[in-house]
Amino acid sequence: MSEAPHSPQSTGALVGRLVRESVRPYLSWLAAAVVCMVLMAAAQALSAWLMKPVVNEVFLERNQGLLWPVGGAVLMTFLVKGIANYGQATLMSMIGQRIITDTQIRLYEHLLRMDISYFHANATGKLISRFTTDINSMRSAVSNALTGFGKDLLSLVGLVIVMFITEWQLAIIAFVVFPIAILPIVRLGRRMRKVTDHTQVQTGEFMTLLEQTFQGIRHVKAYGMEGYEKGRVANIANGIYRLVFKAARVRAVSSPIMESLAGAAIAAVIVYGGLRVIEGVTTPGDFFAFITAALMAYEPVKRLANLNASLQEGLAGADRVFRVLDENPTIVDHEDAAELVIRGGAVMLSDVRFAYDDEGKEALEHVSIDVPAGKTVALVGPSGAGKSTILNLIPRFYDVNDGSVKIDGTDVRDVTLASLRAATALVSQEVTLFDDTVRANIAYGKHDATEDEITTAARNAAADEFIRELPEGYDTVVGEMGVRLSGGQRQRLAIARAMLKNAPILLLDEATSALDTESERKVQAALEELMKGRTTLVIAHRLSTVVNADLIYVIDQGRIAERGTHAELLAANGAYAKLYALQFAGNGENAAEPAPQPA
Numbered sequence: 125m126s127e128a129p130h131s132p133q134s135t136g137a138l139v140g141r142l143v144r145e146s147v148r149p150y151l152s153w154l155a156a157a158v159v160c161m162v163l164m165a166a167a168q169a170l171s172a173w174l175m176k177p178v179v180n181e182v183f184l185e186r187n188q189g190l191l192w193p194v195g196g197a198v199l200m201t202f203l204v205k206g207i208a209n210y211g212q213a214t215l216m217s218m219i220g221q222r223i224i225t226d227t228q229i230r231l232y233e234h235l236l237r238m239d240i241s242y243f244h245a246n247a248t249g250k251l252i253s254r255f256t257t258d259i260n261s262m263r264s265a266v267s268n269a270l271t272g273f274g275k276d277l278l279s280l281v282g283l284v285i286v287m288f289i290t291e292w293q294l295a296i297i298a299f300v301v302f303p304i305a306i307l308p309i310v311r312l313g314r315r316m317r318k319v320t321d322h323t324q325v326q327t328g329e330f331m332t333l334l335e336q337t338f339q340g341i342r343h344v345k346a347y348g349m350e351g352y353e354k355g356r357v358a359n360i361a362n363g364i365y366r367l368v369f370k371a372a373r374v375r376a377v378s379s380p381i382m383e384s385l386a387g388a389a390i391a392a393v394i395v396y397g398g399l400r401v402i403e404g405v406t407t408p409g410d411f412f413a414f415i416t417a418a419l420m421a422y423e424p425v426k427r428l429a430n431l432n433a434s435l436q437e438g439l440a441g442a443d444r445v446f447r448v449l450d451e452n453p454t455i456v457d458h459e460d461a462a463e464l465v466i467r468g469g470a471v472m473l474s475d476v477r478f479a480y481d482d483e484g485k486e487a488l489e490h491v492s493i494d495v496p497a498g499k500t501v502a503l504v505g506p507s508g509a510g511k512s513t514i515l516n517l518i519p520r521f522y523d524v525n526d527g528s529v530k531i532d533g534t535d536v537r538d539v540t541l542a543s544l545r546a547a548t549a550l551v552s553q554e555v556t557l558f559d560d561t562v563r564a565n566i567a568y569g570k571h572d573a574t575e576d577e578i579t580t581a582a583r584n585a586a587a588d589e590f591i592r593e594l595p596e597g598y599d600t601v602v603g604e605m606g607v608r609l610s611g612g613q614r615q616r617l618a619i620a621r622a623m624l625k626n627a628p629i630l631l632l633d634e635a636t637s638a639l640d641t642e643s644e645r646k647v648q649a650a651l652e653e654l655m656k657g658r659t660t661l662v663i664a665h666r667l668s669t670v671v672n673a674d675l676i677y678v679i680d681q682g683r684i685a686e687r688g689t690h691a692e693l694l695a696a697n698g699a700y701a702k703l704y705a706l707q708f709a710g711n712g713e714n715a716a717e718p719a720p721q722p723a
């Protein structure tokens with residue numbers, strides 16, 4: 125997962141990859157488009173060549189017999205050209221759009237498989253801009269390249285043939301001018317690619333910033349940061365403006381260059397060609413056919429010359445998309461991964477070491493935790509001790525660096541991710557709700573749940589009552605991240621979701637968020653209901669959870685400081701006793717009756 129300063133892949137390699145991975149499924153459609161392009165190019169060349177009989181036979185010879193056939197032929201060539209153009213344009217845009225859609229789906233699928241750490245390292249806005257701007261420019265690269273090489277190149281070939289048939293000496297002169305015209309444009313294309321590369325990066329940052337400030341709008345306002353955020357947004361927006369404008373200037377400058385060169389070339393052709401006609405070396409018909417072909421060739425040549433710039437722009441987008449596709453998740457199923465078979469659901473961490481990143485300090489050192497099947501183990505400890513980290517290792521959100529995590533004696537790395545995650549239910553510290561109905565949020569993870577199952581889960585989570593009071597009951601849309609619900613309501617929905625999942629292993633990260641006594645009591649009751657008969661690893665912030673746990677582990681600075689029952693640990697008068705005095709003793713009124721503890 126090296127985010128090393130990337131050297132852009134070569135144009136050839138990128139084009140090759142685009143063709144192989146994106147265009148290949150549409151080769152037969154592409155072939156049809158090419159047929160249209162060939163027809164079109166042929167019709168165009170023919171229409172230029174027809175200038176010869178038009179001038180020589182009709183105008184100079186006044187040959188009445190050829191008047192109608194020549195007129196009809198001109199009409200036919202234009203008709204064929206029009207129809208063929210329609211065919212290639214629709215086919216090409218179909219292929220281009222399909223490539224966008226396919227790539228978006230492929231990219232999304234790929235990202236869903238990526239490790240959680242990948243999403244921590246890459247801001248959301250950046251990832252989203254891969255789907256929008258980058259894929260879009262990739263599409264235009266593909267369709268511009270295909271149209272350019274197909275339509276324009278074929279047209280050019282046809283017209284050049286006419287030019288050589290009619291006036292080969294002049295045609296050779298034209299060929300000397302052409303490369304001179306093309307050279308500066310190729311150079312501009314390279315500059316273009318650099319500029320657009322920067323633009324895309326900035327656009328990604330822009331989206332990230334917008335997203336963060338809209339989501340955190342309450343904090344932006346509460347801390348009076350509107351001016352600051354406006355400054356940041358204006359900064360990036362202005363930066364993007366400068367880059368886009370620079371790109372436009374680079375693009376626009378190629379037009380006057382071409383224009384002046386073309387003017388000079390046409391003037392030269394008229395003077396030289398006119399001389400030859402006057403001297404009688406060639407016929408006026410040949411000359412007019414030549415100049416018609418040359419004028420018709422102007423557009424395709426211009427587009428071909430600009431093709432490089434737009435191709436480079438698109439390739440930069442393709443490069444970024446491919447870069448994402450090339451990163452592979454590390455947390456994947458082993459080749460011979462088996463289904464996890466739960467026989468009670470005992471969880472065991474043995475001598476686990478774990479660090480979030482390679483350089484960083486270890487978040488866990490020598491952690492061993494034993495959760496017997498069906499029992500409840502509580503983790504307590506100061507903030508930042510590593511409690512949530514321990515929970516994250518069980519469903520393999522991260523893999524341990526050393527040691528092992530086992531369920532019923534099987535290493536979690538030896539079973540399929542699907543079966544592992546089906547066996548565990550996580551109620552995390554920060555509740556995640558989707559901007560959907562209450563019903564859909566509860567049934568997340570079990571789409572085929574019946575109405576009855578959903579309401580039962582909600583009732584057991586002490587959520588049914590408040591849900592029914594919502595404006596549209598179970599059909600109420602909760603808003604992004606559940607903004608239309610209170611903190612306690614969100615938690616109870618999360619608990620209902622876990623209840624519905626009915627997994628044998630429960631991972632609870634109790635929220636510290638201040639709930640009023642009433643909803644605290646309800647959430648507590650809901651959790652107790654949920655924990656019945658399951659193996660539970662709970663990060664305890666509530667005294668009742670701690671006291672009722674079968675075993676308590678005290679985590680401090682990534683290590684296990686103490687373990688034992690509530691009574692044992694109090695008697696030991698160590699870290700737990702101190703923590704208890706600080707954190708739990710004061711909120712005794714919320715606690716359930718302390719269960720009698722065996723000494």
Ligand SMILES: Nc1ncnc2c1ncn2[C@@H]1O[C@H](COP(=O)(O)OP(=O)(O)OP(=O)(O)O)[C@@H](O)[C@H]1O
Binds near residue numbers: 244481505509513553
């Ligand atoms: N995604 C991450 N990337 C890097 N470091 C992280 C990440 N998540 C947590 N950490 C670090 O790992 C350590 C343990 O964090 P963890 O979330 O496990 O603490 P915690 O015990 O759950 O604390 P709290 O009670 O405040 O929730 C902390 O020092 C934290 O800074």
Ligand SMILES: [Mg+2]
Binds near residue numbers: 633
């Ligand atoms: Mg935590």
